[in-house]
Amino acid sequence: MTKDVIALTPKMPDTWALLAGLYAGGAGTHVTAGSEGAVLRLCAPDGRPLVSVEAPLLVQVPGEAERLLGRDMPVPFWWTEARASGAVPEAERLAGSVCGRLALLLGGGTWPETAASTDVVDVSAVVAPDDGQPVVDVLTESTAVVLADRPVLALSTWLSEVLRDTAESGRALQIVTPPHVRLSAPARATLLQPPNRWVVQDPAQGYYDGLSGAVLRWQGGTFAPALGADGTASVAGAFARTSPSADRQLVVAFRTTLPARDDVVLGEGLETAWRVLTGSPPAGWGTAEPVNLPWSPHRLTGLARDRAPDPTHLIVTGHPSRPALAWIRVTRTTDGVEQDVTLTLGYGDGEAPPLEAVGPLAETLVGEHGLTTMLVSVRRAPRDLGTAPVLHAPPVPVAFTLGARDVRGIGLTHARRPPLAARPVALGPASAPALHYPLGDGTDPGALTRLERLATHLRAGMPGVETQT
Secondary structure, eight states: OOOEEEEEESSOOOHHHHHHHHGGGOTTOEEEEEGGGTEEEEEOTTSOEEEEEEOOEEEOSTTHHHHHHSOOOOSSEEEEEEEEOTTSHHHHHHHHHHHHHHHHHHSSEEESGGGOOOOOOOOTTOOOOOOSSSSOSEEOSSEEEEEOOSSEEOOOHHHHHHHHHHHHTTOEEEEEEOTTOEEOHHHHHHHTSTTOEEEEEETTTEEEETTTOBEEEEETTEEEEOBOTTSOBOBOGGGGOOOOOOOEEEEEEEEEEEOOOTTOOTTHHHHHHHHHHHSSOOOEEESSSSOOEEOOHHHHHHHHHHHTTSOEEEEEEOOTTSOEEEEEEEEEETTEEEEEEEEEEEEOTTOOOOGGGHHHHHHHHHHHSOEEEEEEEEEEOOTTOOBOSSOOOOOEEEEEEEOHHHHHHHOHHHHTOOSSSSOOEEESOTTSOEEEEEOOOSSOTHHHHHHHHHHHHHHHHSTTOOOOO
């Protein structure tokens, strides 16, 4: 299994320290850059990428090393990640030597500790074709396969580059992990998008899809469902092995639309939701994991403005005492600036999600932040927000909110008379109200049927309305 090695240092890896690390391969290696300089590739004499080294990242957000590596690290610290290709045996030792040298020069340590060394690794005899990919392990005409083994597979800068390169080449990305690996919420959202796939290698049962449970087989240069005689896929027994847990997650998915003015500030709706549900603002934000920048709506806005008209994807995290993570997509549309947000918060045994705050939150987002839609759900899932490759029950809806614009398009009379026992609550001005539809307390599976009936009713009033179901 391919190894990732990370140097965690209190001092910045300057040019000389990086050179000392990169020379772990001796004179036969050379360095190329990718992702606009954010990723360095240490290559063999024939050009084959052996190790990718992400640009050192100053992490100023507490709890990120604990969340992703299970290791406590006081902030601020520098995170320098090296990834070895599984196609070349020497590459793993080379990645360990790169990070080991950084830790020796700058203090701190490495993850995993056993990988660190300061040896010079001879790669002069390595011969392999340069496939142009940033250290993938298997490359076929249809698929790029990456092997990974770490506590949490996160959406790092390196993984973002792999996703971009595979998409541009028309390939699927398939990440193969052992069954103990979990996905971070941003990585899960990415691997849910076809044609990408999370492939779990179970020692007893072979390969299966970590998100659907389908048994997989390597066929035609890719992992695909192993179909039975009747043409249907089977579910791996390992996927169904779940243990009862009292942990829950509160999922708040909402969209806001703001006017495209110079003075608009993004992220304020998310901060409002965070404060209402946790009592404090977010801790940090970034474009990849680990999340490294202290929370700042103004800096977030500046980045999105610089990237416009292209969309911007952002990750926001909370303080370690209350696991919380948000995934934001900022898009410029004809209506203004749209923010699609999914905020997930974790609760353990004896902790109750603050469902009483959902109604007031909807009212505030409607009145102050241009809410278009909001769906709030509760699901049985780990407090730490990681996704394991096992079966999870679907989220149970709590409430749905429809903004004033769509209520007007559907027609107020139709929108306020859904086939539900509970009547919707009007929010905002009486002349142009939004409607908030209570659906349940997060424990009644019947709320799924109520949400389906509501969605069907609303679509009948205005075909094409988006209800985020």
